[in-house]
Amino acid sequence: MNTVVKNTDNREEVRRKSMEALTPEIVAHIEACVQDAQPHSHLIGVLHKVQAHFGYLGADQLDAVAQLLQVPTAKVTGVATFYHFFRLEPRGKYVISVCLGTACYVKGAEQVAERLQEELGIQYGETTTDGLFSLEGTRCLGTCGLAPVVMVEDEVFGDMTADQVPALLEKFSKTED
Amino acid sequence: MRYIMSKAVLERYEALFEQMRGAVSARSSDAAVVVQVGSATCENAAGAPSVWREFERHIKASGRSDIVLHRVGCTGRCSREPIVGVLKPDEMPVKYEKVTRDAVHDIFTSHVVNGAPVTSLMLDASGHGAKYQLVLCAARHCGAAVDGDTEKTFREEIAAAGLDSDDVSVLAANGFGFCGMSPEESAVCVLVRPGNTVYFIRNRDDVRRVVREHLGSGTEVSALRCDAEFVSRRFFSLYGDVAFFNRQNRIALRNAGVIDPERLDEYVRYNGFRAVANALAENDPEAVIAAIEHSQLRGRGGGGYPTALKWASARKSAEKTRYIICNADEGDPGAFMDRSMLESDPFSVIEGMVLGGFATGASRGFFYVRAEYPLAIRRIEHALAQCREQGLLGDNILGSDFSMDLEVRLGAGAFVCGEETALIHSIEGERGQPRIRPPYPTENGLWGKPTVINNVETFANVPALLVYGSDWFRSIGSEKSGGTKVFALAGKVRHTGLIEAPMGMTLREVIYDIGGGVPGGKQLKAVQTGGPAGGMIPETLLDTPIDFDTLGALGSIMGSGGMIVLDEDDCMVDVAKFFMAFCQDESCGKCTPCREGTKRMLDILERIAAGNGEPADLDKLERLAALVQKTSLCGLGRAAPNPVLSTLRRFRDEYEAHVTEKTCPAHKCKALVRYEIITEKCVGCRMCARQCPVACIAGERKQPHEIDQSQCIKCGRCYEVCRFDAVARQ
Numbered sequence: 044m045n046t047v048v049k050n051t052d053n054r055e056e057v058r059r060k061s062m063e064a065l066t067p068e069i070v071a072h073i074e075a076c077v078q079d080a081q082p083h084s085h086l087i088g089v090l091h092k093v094q095a096h097f098g099y100l101g102a103d104q105l106d107a108v109a110q111l112l113q114v115p116t117a118k119v120t121g122v123a124t125f126y127h128f129f130r131l132e133p134r135g136k137y138v139i140s141v142c143l144g145t146a147c148y149v150k151g152a153e154q155v156a157e158r159l160q161e162e163l164g165i166q167y168g169e170t171t172t173d174g175l176f177s178l179e180g181t182r183c184l185g186t187c188g189l190a191p192v193v194m195v196e197d198e199v200f201g202d203m204t205a206d207q208v209p210a211l212l213e214k215f216s217k218t219e220d
Numbered sequence: 221m222r223y224i225m226s227k228a229v230l231e232r233y234e235a236l237f238e239q240m241r242g243a244v245s246a247r248s249s250d251a252a253v254v255v256q257v258g259s260a261t262c263e264n265a266a267g268a269p270s271v272w273r274e275f276e277r278h279i280k281a282s283g284r285s286d287i288v289l290h291r292v293g294c295t296g297r298c299s300r301e302p303i304v305g306v307l308k309p310d311e312m313p314v315k316y317e318k319v320t321r322d323a324v325h326d327i328f329t330s331h332v333v334n335g336a337p338v339t340s341l342m343l344d345a346s347g348h349g350a351k352y353q354l355v356l357c358a359a360r361h362c363g364a365a366v367d368g369d370t371e372k373t374f375r376e377e378i379a380a381a382g383l384d385s386d387d388v389s390v391l392a393a394n395g396f397g398f399c400g401m402s403p404e405e406s407a408v409c410v411l412v413r414p415g416n417t418v419y420f421i422r423n424r425d426d427v428r429r430v431v432r433e434h435l436g437s438g439t440e441v442s443a444l445r446c447d448a449e450f451v452s453r454r455f456f457s458l459y460g461d462v463a464f465f466n467r468q469n470r471i472a473l474r475n476a477g478v479i480d481p482e483r484l485d486e487y488v489r490y491n492g493f494r495a496v497a498n499a500l501a502e503n504d505p506e507a508v509i510a511a512i513e514h515s516q517l518r519g520r521g522g523g524g525y526p527t528a529l530k531w532a533s534a535r536k537s538a539e540k541t542r543y544i545i546c547n548a549d550e551g552d553p554g555a556f557m558d559r560s561m562l563e564s565d566p567f568s569v570i571e572g573m574v575l576g577g578f579a580t581g582a583s584r585g586f587f588y589v590r591a592e593y594p595l596a597i598r599r600i601e602h603a604l605a606q607c608r609e610q611g612l613l614g615d616n617i618l619g620s621d622f623s624m625d626l627e628v629r630l631g632a633g634a635f636v637c638g639e640e641t642a643l644i645h646s647i648e649g650e651r652g653q654p655r656i657r658p659p660y661p662t663e664n665g666l667w668g669k670p671t672v673i674n675n676v677e678t679f680a681n682v683p684a685l686l687v688y689g690s691d692w693f694r695s696i697g698s699e700k701s702g703g704t705k706v707f708a709l710a711g712k713v714r715h716t717g718l719i720e721a722p723m724g725m726t727l728r729e730v731i732y733d734i735g736g737g738v739p740g741g742k743q744l745k746a747v748q749t750g751g752p753a754g755g756m757i758p759e760t761l762l763d764t765p766i767d768f769d770t771l772g773a774l775g776s777i778m779g780s781g782g783m784i785v786l787d788e789d790d791c792m793v794d795v796a797k798f799f800m801a802f803c804q805d806e807s808c809g810k811c812t813p814c815r816e817g818t819k820r821m822l823d824i825l826e827r828i829a830a831g832n833g834e835p836a837d838l839d840k841l842e843r844l845a846a847l848v849q850k851t852s853l854c855g856l857g858r859a860a861p862n863p864v865l866s867t868l869r870r871f872r873d874e875y876e877a878h879v880t881e882k883t884c885p886a887h888k889c890k891a892l893v894r895y896e897i898i899t900e901k902c903v904g905c906r907m908c909a910r911q912c913p914v915a916c917i918a919g920e921r922k923q924p925h926e927i928d929q930s931q932c933i934k935c936g937r938c939y940e941v942c943r944f945d946a947v948a949r950q
């Protein structure tokens with residue numbers, strides 16, 4: 044199952060195409076994984092790297108990963124769609140994640156979420172038309188003690204109330220002007 | 221030959237220990253002041269990084285080289301973060317809470333430089349101001365007391381010696397973990413601060429000596445002094461005066477808030493890797509398993525399976541390639557024990573895994589960590605690299621013939637991947653779907669090889685119980701379960717945070733003595749334990765001692781440690797619906813009962829919450845729940861009905877109110893709530909009209925207002941803002 048053909052006729056072409064879809068660094072990383080005794084086990088780690096760089100997993104990237112790791116594209120897509128963390132669509136500049144975990148829920152995360160949807164005019168999983176914000180509902184961010192919690196990119200904001208939402212959004216849209 | 225190698229391993233460890241102890245003290249020995257700042261995700265969210273930078277700036281500007289900034293992980297006092305400690309030799313350590321950048325300036329100029337603590341910013345200043353603080357160990361499990369009541373005896377002797385009782389504050393702590401170390405059978409441990417001297421007190425004479433000699437004349441009573449390094453000695457010398465901390469027992473969290481999580485030397489300084497050195501020197505894996513068996517350590521990931529049995533079963537296998545996995549997927553949405561532990565002390569977990577590898581004969585191990593925990597991932601990677609550098613991981617650990625290495629693999633946001641067979645598939649690079657057990661992973665796991673999977677906290681306990689003794693560990697727990705449990709206390713509780721309590725402590729003690737009770741004068745309704753797989757424990761059962769079996773008997777589970785306090789404003793139907801929605805969303809879809817059953821149960825709960833439920837729905841729910849419980853393939857499906865069943869059992873009246881009277885007693889289910897302005901009470905201040913997000917409140921100034929019910933979105937804002945109680949909620 045885990046046998047990887049180390050060399051194929053079209054290797055150079057695959058490599059060239061992958062370089063276009065991915066980055067040299069990611070290609071090098073995948074090639075290092077292929078040397079491992081269980082190369083396929085690195086699939087999820089590779090997808091993380093791709094998403095960290097591109098912000099999402101596009102069809103070209105999934106294809107390149109499949110080629111380089113020598114895994115069927117269908118399997119790569121199957122894995123990418125199974126896990127909530129992976130996104131198949133490009134996202135806005137700032138991803139706003141509202142924690143919908145238990146602690147945040149009982150402390151009123153819903154009101155905060157509703158206000159965010161109201162102010163941004165979008166639902167979960169959508170992006171504002173100006174491409175600035177995407178909204179996501181996530182599971183516990185692990186800072187339940189500060190519930191309810193909203194995360195913008197990597198920054199965590201605790202003890203949120205619906206009334207703080209406009210100021211929060213302004214903080215990020217302002218830096219754009 | 222063997223003997224020579226054992227000696228070499230121990231010698232090598234002692235050399236490493238001395239070297240690291242030297243390195244740690246070199247950093248702080250000349251310091252007049254050490255300033256400690258937390259650095260885990262919680263602290264960072266609360267502003268710790270800017271506090272750290274502000275201290276850096278101040279230290280630089282002061283030009284002093286004897287003020288040292290020390291990074292620590294987190295103490296778990298989430299709602300008071302960022303916490304800053306100011307430590308001076310021969311003075312009581314002072315902790316400040318909710319420190320802001322502005323507060324840094326005050327703390328620095330007033331306290332750090334001029335020696336005057338800023339009382340208004342202190343975390344729990346109750347014992348402050350006294351010349352001496354006595355912290356007594358009042359742990360229930362050893363039952364030792366002087367003349368029946370140690371605290372009283374001390375107070376009496378303090379008065380008899382003519383000391384001013386304001387000069388000495390006496391605090392009772394729950395358990396230092398010093399016991400078992402005492403040369404006497406029934407001695408009480410007492411910590412005297414400043415200076416952090418520990419005494420073993422046997423009787424009133426000893427009390428008298430400590431009071432007169434130490435407190436009265438300032439001379440230590442060396443005959444009663446205890447110099448051994450106990451499990452949480454450092455923790456209690458830093459935090460022992462604060463009620464939130466001194467009601468806890470710290471074993472898994474012994475180094476959290478004490479060491480710099482990015483420095484191996486600080487871990488080793490507090491006996492880190494001593495358990496590995498001893499085990500490798502003795503070279504008897506069976507003995508390690510026997511010690512764990514004796515300690516009665518049970519898995520902390522939720523199931524409570526005895527760790528020794530799991531390890532022994534992998535060890536028995538004929539297949540010699542074996543693996544160890546640390547389950548750090550932490551899927552319970554409302555729990556953060558594992559994150560905090562990995563961010564505050566990744567080394568304990570690593571050491572536990574090495575011991576697991578040695579005991580089971582595995583030479584390769586994996587951390588399976590949630591991708592949502594970037595800081596934890598960074599800290600593990602960093603710690604692994606440091607351990608490799610010092611020969612604590614890799615080939616021939618500490619010069620022995622045992623080799624092992626660990627790697628990190630990431631999850632990707634699927635709750636089901638916390639289930640062991642799904643987790644294994646995920647590491648293999650597959651979709652994380654479970655398979656039928658048996659065979660259990662200990663026979664047939666990762667790549668078909670015997671695999672031991674344990675939770676983060678389980679591993680963190682192992683080094684401590686081996687170094688400090690399995691008798692001691694066992695004595696702390698309850699009858700069938702040794703040690704402590706870490707809980708993530710959240711929801712409607714005053715002190716949210718991460719706490720570690722001995723098995724057998726009651727829920728009430730955890731929530732009131734440590735957690736400070738419910739804020740806002742509200743009534744506690746229930747405690748949710750075990751997350752989506754657990755249940756609700758009503759207020760009337762709070763005196764239940766916490767253990768795997770007791771909570772199971774109540775229809776909940778211990779779980780991995782999520783503990784959410786719910787008050788009168790929480791609707792039990794709504795909470796059950798919340799968890800069902802979670803399980804339905806997270807069902808991997810492989811088996812029908814779980815995939816379809818959770819959907820159907822969710823439909824019914826939604827119907828009830830919307831006011832469209834019928835009395836027959838309750839029986840239907842119960843039947844479906846029983847079916848899903850019995851026929852699902854994995855633990856996710858089998859436990860998904862638990863929140864519904866436990867609320868139906870304990871709070872059936874709330875369900876009935878929803879279906880028969882169409883009311884939600886907690887006023888939470890929007891479809892069943894109605895806001896109305898009471899004409900007689902309304903003064904027409906317009907407050908509510910201004911706040912209403914959909915502008916459905918109308919009325920002239922100084923005239924009674926009215927809500928347009930067809931537009932009302934039931935946000936409740938008018939109800940909250942009216943200062944004349946003129947908005948009624950039904």
Ligand SMILES: Cc1cc2nc3c(=O)[nH]c(=O)nc-3n(C[C@H](O)[C@H](O)[C@H](O)COP(=O)(O)O)c2cc1C
Pocket residue numbers: 518519520521522523524525527547548549550551552635636637638639640673674675676678780854855856
């Ligand atoms: C749906 C599901 C989710 C789980 N999530 C976790 C988890 O996040 N962390 C964990 O340690 N165990 C989790 N478990 C339990 C693990 O399958 C396993 O029993 C545990 O990691 C064993 O470790 P222990 O013996 O140290 O408790 C989960 C189980 C199920 C069925």
Ligand code: SF4
Pocket residue numbers: 636653654806807808809810811812814815852853854855856857858
């Ligand atoms: S019980 Fe649910 S999560 Fe478990 S295998 Fe079946 S469908 Fe998947």
Ligand code: SF4
Pocket residue numbers: 897901902903904905906907908909924925938941942943944945946947
């Ligand atoms: S806030 Fe109260 S008093 Fe004021 S207009 Fe509204 S209902 Fe009337």
Ligand code: FES
Pocket residue numbers: 142143144145146147148182183184185186187188190191192553554555
């Ligand atoms: S529930 Fe929101 S951070 Fe944990």
Ligand code: FES
Pocket residue numbers: 186188260261262263294295296297298299301556560717718
């Ligand atoms: S302060 Fe660290 S977990 Fe909250």
